[in-house]
Amino acid sequence: MPETTLDRATLFDKLTAAKTASLALGTATTGQKDAALGTIAAGIRSSARDILEANELDLANGRENGLSTGLVDRLTLNETRLDALADAVLQISALTDPVGQAVRGSALPNGVRITQVRVPFGVVGAIYEARPNVTVDIAALALKSGNAVVLRGGSAAINTNRVLVEVIQAALAEAGLPADSVQTIDEFGREGATELMKARGLVDVLIPRGSAELISTVVMESTVPVIETGAGVVHIVIDETAREDWAVDIVHNSKVQRPSVCNSVETLLVHAAAAERLLPPVAARLVESGVTIHADERSRALLPFAVPAVEEDWSTEHMSLDVSVKIVDDLDEAIDHIRRYSTQHTESIITNDLANAERFLAEVDSAVVMVNASTRFSDGGEFGFGAEVGISTQKLHARGPMGLPELTSTKWIVRGSGQTRR
Amino acid sequence: MPETTLDRATLFDKLTAAKTASLALGTATTGQKDAALGTIAAGIRSSARDILEANELDLANGRENGLSTGLVDRLTLNETRLDALADAVLQISALTDPVGQAVRGSALPNGVRITQVRVPFGVVGAIYEARPNVTVDIAALALKSGNAVVLRGGSAAINTNRVLVEVIQAALAEAGLPADSVQTIDEFGREGATELMKARGLVDVLIPRGSAELISTVVMESTVPVIETGAGVVHIVIDETAREDWAVDIVHNSKVQRPSVCNSVETLLVHAAAAERLLPPVAARLVESGVTIHADERSRALLPFAVPAVEEDWSTEHMSLDVSVKIVDDLDEAIDHIRRYSTQHTESIITNDLANAERFLAEVDSAVVMVNASTRFSDGGEFGFGAEVGISTQKLHARGPMGLPELTSTKWIVRGSGQTRR
Structure with missing residues (x-):
């Protein structure tokens, strides 16, 4: 032009x-x-x-x-x-x-x-x-x-x-x-x-x-x-007490249902005590749908087929069938990671621990914070607003869908x- | 320093x-x-x-x-x-x-x-x-x-x-x-x-x-x-049907009660058909309290003691015992004047005409629009908010007190x- x-x-x-x-x-x-x-x-x-x-x-x-x-x-x-x-x-x-x-x-x-x-x-x-x-x-x-x-x-x-x-x-x-x-x-x-x-x-x-x-x-x-x-570098935390079926379904839905949009998940943070139990089935279901997993060193021990994650992955909005995976020692480390890399769009935790759920909801400063639900619900249409004006990632005037x-x-x-x- | x-x-x-x-x-x-x-x-x-x-x-x-x-x-x-x-x-x-x-x-x-x-x-x-x-x-x-x-x-x-x-x-x-x-x-x-x-x-x-x-x-x-x-170039419109006692009291209160603040009135717009009836008593009460009136040519015929208004007066936040006065032919001219010169803080109309009151409230695009009340009420404390964060003159996030x-x-x-x- x-x-x-x-x-x-x-x-x-x-x-x-x-x-x-x-x-x-x-x-x-x-x-x-x-x-x-x-x-x-x-x-x-x-x-x-x-x-x-x-x-x-x-x-x-x-x-x-x-x-x-x-x-x-x-x-x-x-x-x-x-x-x-x-x-x-x-x-x-x-x-x-x-x-x-x-x-x-x-x-x-x-x-x-x-x-x-x-x-x-x-x-x-x-x-x-x-x-x-x-x-x-x-x-x-x-x-x-x-x-x-x-x-x-x-x-x-x-x-x-x-x-x-x-x-x-x-x-x-x-x-x-x-x-x-x-x-x-x-x-x-x-x-x-x-x-x-x-x-x-x-x-x-x-x-x-x-x-x-x-x-x-x-x-x-x-x-x-x-x-x-804004963009969505969206996180899901898989807590120690997460139900396996919920972890598998929610992560799969959050990544695969429509990978090109801002509310699809980009990074999984998995509690070390749950990694062995949950990471293999969660990853297997993703891989079935063609997802490439970018894993940190600790999770690669459980997921030998994954590609090594690089520093850039943590701040990347893939918008594709790619997901970054990291094992964290506890909820503190997960929240710290989110504070550092999140675009404050949407984050979800999968857990059965009430105290951890409440802590996550209170301490994670994003437009939409979730417990046990797919990040794909972070959407004006899903929230019942009837039309998509956009999803605000600022704090002034409007925040979220x-x-x-x-x-x-x-x-x-x-x-x-x-x-x-x- | x-x-x-x-x-x-x-x-x-x-x-x-x-x-x-x-x-x-x-x-x-x-x-x-x-x-x-x-x-x-x-x-x-x-x-x-x-x-x-x-x-x-x-x-x-x-x-x-x-x-x-x-x-x-x-x-x-x-x-x-x-x-x-x-x-x-x-x-x-x-x-x-x-x-x-x-x-x-x-x-x-x-x-x-x-x-x-x-x-x-x-x-x-x-x-x-x-x-x-x-x-x-x-x-x-x-x-x-x-x-x-x-x-x-x-x-x-x-x-x-x-x-x-x-x-x-x-x-x-x-x-x-x-x-x-x-x-x-x-x-x-x-x-x-x-x-x-x-x-x-x-x-x-x-x-x-x-x-x-x-x-x-x-x-x-x-x-x-x-x-x-923001600043307040605040207007009061005195409509054809305004009650004399309300016009005198509200204008006096809006100007004199605390002239140095943003919600005090700076410009009076007086309907031509009411000017002869209302402008002299409104002005007399102001002058009693030491207010200097900056009058346009038409209102100077009724207020010979006033100083001539200059173009700059219409956009001035006096913040002092000064007020600008202009005679307008009708509500349209008053609203046009406000659109041109107002800082969109607070405007009030004194009227007994319901249609004009509703038109004023609908068409004047300011943070606070009033009928038959002192502009000094445009204040967080008066609104019952309990503390003064400020009065927003923008449209995003917060507007008014x-x-x-x-x-x-x-x-x-x-x-x-x-x-x-x-």
């Missing part, structure tokens, strides 16, 4: 238009927003030919530029995937609207009533990589929560995203909501993304989704507040009858 | 010590924390002589360096003020401990139980100006919410703050909590503050308190997530019995 000289005035106009649109969107009713989401879903289906043509162009460019098979797959749309995208929009319209929800409230001694209610952020910025489905997902989630959205997708999907945003804007206009509520700034290239990160005052929050590198760049450079959706309420701020409504302060 | 060459290793050691202390503090019981706060209050009283001696040194340096009368007053401690500080610590110990509170929870269809609970951030950084009471307040609030704290106060209070932190650390040790939980980095000067802003991974959240300039520097430079406590829960993050606790994901 050629990087054009940045046309700052046009970019600023787009951000300002999004801000203006957000004012109308912020007071739109749930009915209006749901109607618009219905129109968007219909628009995606009726414009399938245009969208797929644009996607074909991106795919041809991608193949020419030597895009990897994985990236080509993520970029590819077809009739089935478009249908799924439209369905996802309808599912989002079926979720509870968080805007206007009262969070808490009370009457002050002088009769003044105060209520904290959910309000949209205003303008949400999203920076992500070459997955056109994110374009539609984020736009629909933002709309449902009353936010305008400025999208910066990967340059590899530029044509697909442009047509998708055109379809969404046309649907918004048809439904009587401001078309400017959804904007793409893909045409401004990398410099446009940098400007977006500095657009404090026009953009209220920025959500990066994608590689650890992308997220880290946004976190370091942005002056707009960021919700970080994010639902629609996490796309809102609040304000305090104060109703008096002439009261003054003494 | 001489700026020393930065000793990065020592600074890093202090931040690391705070992080380590935060692990123990995060699992301390409410009883342990309250006992420590009691010991701190007693320590402040029993060490009064040392504290006041150090304060006398700062005051002497301040007078030599030509510190303004206002700053000298803020810097000054005496027996009475020290007693009030110790009392404030005891009041904080009496607040409800937010740590461990369950925010929400449910059982998933497969029997897995999930609970979102409040946990401390870990390490809170505070950057503020020459007010030694903030040192004690923030330390006590952080402790009660289970957070370690790294303090960077104004250099003018360096001796007072050093002794206060010594007193607090001794009390912590006496109460069996890690003394390293409270650290000062004043001795590292401005460069230390800059390092604090970049200490991502060691410091979990940074709270700047002080001038608009200080806050803006922290917001722009920090890579640690920030909770912005902040209580102890706003000094916490959350984590998800997941309890299973062998469940795996399908």
Whole structure:
């Protein structure tokens, strides 16, 4: 993709238009927003030919530029995937609207009533990589929560995203909501993304989704507040008292069910007193499913077929059928290891010891901490939130799986009858 | 104050010590924390002589360096003020401990139980100006919410703050909590503050308190997530149907009761149809209390004694007995003016028109929006939170008056019995 000289005035106009649109969107009713989401879903289906043509162009460019098979797959749309995208929009319209929800409230001694209610952020910025489905997902989630959205997708999907945003804007206009509520700034290239990160005052929050590198760049450079959706170097501790069937099933499910996602397990820490009993059956079940085990020296004595673990393995998010294994002397060593290497996403312990379970839950400082459950449950859909905004690994505002309420701020409504302060 | 060459290793050691202390503090019981706060209050009283001696040194340096009368007053401690500080610590110990509170929870269809609970951030950084009471307040609030704290106060209070932190650390040790939980980095000067802003991974959240300039520097430079406590260019709209007695009382209270704070009113927007009826009595009451009125041309026709308002007045936080006044044609113009000039802190409308009241509450995008009440109620103490962490003017994490829960993050606790994901 050629990087054009940045046309700052046009970019600023787009951000300002999004801000203006957000004012109308912020007071739109749930009915209006749901109607618009219905129109968007219909628009995606009726414009399938245009969208797929644009996607074909991106795919041809991608193949020419030597895009990897994985990236080509993520970029590819077809009739089935478009249908799924439209369905996802309808599912989002079926979720509870968080805007206007009262969070808490009370009457002050002088009769003044105060209520904290959910309000949209205003303008949400999203920076992500070459997955056109994110374009539609984020736009629909933002709309449902009353936010305008400025999208910066990967340059590899530029044509697909442009047509998708055109379809969404046309649907918004048809439904009587401001078309400017959804904007793409893909045409401004990398410099446009940098400007977006500095657009404090026009953009209220920025959500990066994608590689650890992308997220880290946004976190370091942005002056707009960021919700970080981070990588997952996820741990499972197999405690001395772990049940064998649970250890085998939970570890297998956590690694194999979908290895390419952030809540799949990357490192097993096995209590020395349980290693001989549990490591061979746990490993056997993994190996059956094609998992490569990277084992420390002590565990290699029990798993001669494993490859030797290197220091780098402990901080690696494999995202593949690979898992690192280490034998630890006790729970202290396990917790210390997690403190050192975890990305504070999700950790689970398999144990029958109540004191150890409670200690693990209290002392491990991750967004999601579990006892005797698969790490794959660390997910907005599984938690019953209905849609995937992302999983926050920061501590401010949102932590762990994010639902629609996490796309809102609040304000305090104060109703008096002439009261003054003494 | 001489700026020393930065000793990065020592600074890093202090931040690391705070992080380590935060692990123990995060699992301390409410009883342990309250006992420590009691010991701190007693320590402040029993060490009064040392504290006041150090304060006398700062005051002497301040007078030599030509510190303004206002700053000298803020810097000054005496027996009475020290007693009030110790009392404030005891009041904080009496607040409800937010740590461990369950925010929400449910059982998933497969029997897995999930609970979102409040946990401390870990390490809170505070950057503020020459007010030694903030040192004690923030330390006590952080402790009660289970957070370690790294303090960077104004250099003018360096001796007072050093002794206060010594007193607090001794009390912590006496109460069996890690003394390293409270650290000062004043001795590292401005460069230390800059390092604090970049200490991502060691410091979990940074709270700047002080001038608009200080806050803006922290917001722009920090890579640690920030909770912005901003300035208040606060507006009151006097609508066509406003009751005269409410307009007179509320405006007077909002301006005069404590003009130097962020929730005092700075600009009045008066509906043209009510100006002749309401502006003269509202202004007369203000002038009686020594308020200078900066009036636009139209309102000067009704208030010949007013000084002419200049463009700069509309964006000025006077923090003094000054108020800007403008006549607007309708509510639209009032809301447009607020959108342009407000810092989104607090705005109030005085009206008897229900539709206008609801429109104002819905369309004005500020942390606190009011009908028929004094803007001085925009305060954590008035809201019943019991202590003043600050008033957030950002939309992420906390908005408006902040209580102890706003000094916490959350984590998800997941309890299973062998469940795996399908």
